[in-house]
Amino acid sequence: MQNQRTTTEWRELDAAHHLHPFTDTNSLNEQGARVITKADGIYLYDSEGNKILDGMAGLWCVNIGYGRKDLPEVAKRQMEQLAYYNTFFKTTHPAVVELSHLLAEVAPQGFKHVFYTNSGSESVDTMIRMVRRYWDVKGKKDKKTLIGRWNGYHGSTIGGASLGGMTYMHEQGDLPIPGIVHVEQPWWYKHGKDMTPEEFGLAAAKWVEDKILEVGADKVAAFVGEPIQGAGGVIVPPSTYWPEIQRICQKYDILLVADEVICGFGRTGEWFGQQVFGFTPDIFTTAKGLSSGYQPIGAVFLNDKVATTLAEGGDFNHGFTYSGHPVAAAVAHANVKALRDEGIVDRVKNDTGPYMQKRWREVFGQFEHVDDVRGVGLIQAFTLVKNKATRELFPNFGEIGTLCRDIFFKNNLIMRACGDHIVSAPPLVISKEEIDQMLETAAKCMVEFEKQLKERGLV
Numbered sequence: 001m002q003n004q005r006t007t008t009e010w011r012e013l014d015a016a017h018h019l020h021p022f023t024d025t026n027s028l029n030e031q032g033a034r035v036i037t038k039a040d041g042i043y044l045y046d047s048e049g050n051k052i053l054d055g056m057a058g059l060w061c062v063n064i065g066y067g068r069k070d071l072p073e074v075a076k077r078q079m080e081q082l083a084y085y086n087t088f089f090k091t092t093h094p095a096v097v098e099l100s101h102l103l104a105e106v107a108p109q110g111f112k113h114v115f116y117t118n119s120g121s122e123s124v125d126t127m128i129r130m131v132r133r134y135w136d137v138k139g140k141k142d143k144k145t146l147i148g149r150w151n152g153y154h155g156s157t158i159g160g161a162s163l164g165g166m167t168y169m170h171e172q173g174d175l176p177i178p179g180i181v182h183v184e185q186p187w188w189y190k191h192g193k194d195m196t197p198e199e200f201g202l203a204a205a206k207w208v209e210d211k212i213l214e215v216g217a218d219k220v221a222a223f224v225g226e227p228i229q230g231a232g233g234v235i236v237p238p239s240t241y242w243p244e245i246q247r248i249c250q251k252y253d254i255l256l257v258a259d260e261v262i263c264g265f266g267r268t269g270e271w272f273g274q275q276v277f278g279f280t281p282d283i284f285t286t287a288k289g290l291s292s293g294y295q296p297i298g299a300v301f302l303n304d305k306v307a308t309t310l311a312e313g314g315d316f317n318h319g320f321t322y323s324g325h326p327v328a329a330a331v332a333h334a335n336v337k338a339l340r341d342e343g344i345v346d347r348v349k350n351d352t353g354p355y356m357q358k359r360w361r362e363v364f365g366q367f368e369h370v371d372d373v374r375g376v377g378l379i380q381a382f383t384l385v386k387n388k389a390t391r392e393l394f395p396n397f398g399e400i401g402t403l404c405r406d407i408f409f410k411n412n413l414i415m416r417a418c419g420d421h422i423v424s425a426p427p428l429v430i431s432k433e434e435i436d437q438m439l440e441t442a443a444k445c446m447v448e449f450e451k452q453l454k455e456r457g458l459v
């Protein structure tokens, strides 16, 4: 069991030894970290006894909800049976075989081959190496460039951070690496001007074609995108966007990659986001909902064309010590099986997802400085705007978002501010009653937010 310490003691030791990700260490240590001690269902509990509604499922990942009793049991049994062995030297083990078989069953048709990693970033870096290897084997060694989107997020490794379009990450570490370029994101509210969303979807897809022609199709290896950009602010593309992207990739013989790290495993009501938008990639990357965060694991899914070509190339010189880790694989298997057999994904598609989308629009559509209220399944967002009529955003994009997020946090409700987008992705097990409770709290916070906007002279 964890040492029982006071919050102050935990905070002091944390400040003395623990470096947090994406954090201004000095600023954090001035205020002290919030000590989360346990969780159950959709709720977190901190060391001060606060009960917090987790509208973000951790980091978009705890799809099955907190406090499962089965997954720890699975981990215990696997650890006792075979805590670890690698899959490098012509060996495998039952846990990773069973997981691979199950994933081939839940994946969209045509994806029967899976490569394992420990995170979404490693899945993305694996994909980059696979894409370039694919074209090497095909004898088109100049096809190395990958196209991503500005404000896309593909992780924090050198490859993932380069492919992502977060400039504040590029500035730290001299990124992007060579051979990675970006196009604008399909954010209708900001870039759509007087186009309908459908017209804008085609225009945004054409940015990809323009980039291909600029680089030279014979040099472009792949286009990579999240079906819905998650950390970029839940940017839901118009319906015309992805089918047009697919047509363009086929026209110029470019691999199409979907980064399903957030959209995968039921988040949108479909098993994978590609199924919502009606496109079929050649490769897709996953992590998060694969294990619902109970174990670190990621997976890269390949269609037959890519898998066969890589196999024709002989040794694929890539992999990780923990690729297909027995405990992670066993827990992921139990998690995915429960998402399927307990009807959790189906419920998101047919019940709680439509309910959330209806209520989310009813609640947030009523506020003066909220617009572009949007979402699919159980991933939703809205944008804080200065003037709805003119679609004018606030200056210093992100400042207002932090103000709003802090009001939620003070009311023990976790939602993310991605710039001035407020986003939510709760555990997929959230009930309709819990949705009502979450939105009732959120509505009160938004009344307070609108009040503070006026008091601070921001509107």
Ligand SMILES: Cc1ncc(COP(=O)(O)O)c(CNc2cccc(C(=O)O)c2)c1O
Pocket (backbone or CB within 6 Å): 059, 118, 119, 120, 121, 122, 124, 153, 154, 155, 156, 160, 226, 230, 231, 259, 260, 261, 262, 287, 288, 416
């Ligand atoms: C689409 C996508 N691809 C790759 C990654 C990287 O996964 P790992 O973190 O497991 O390496 C992600 C991760 N997404 C992510 C990770 C951490 C924070 C936030 C946030 O929204 O604040 C989002 C992601 O959202």
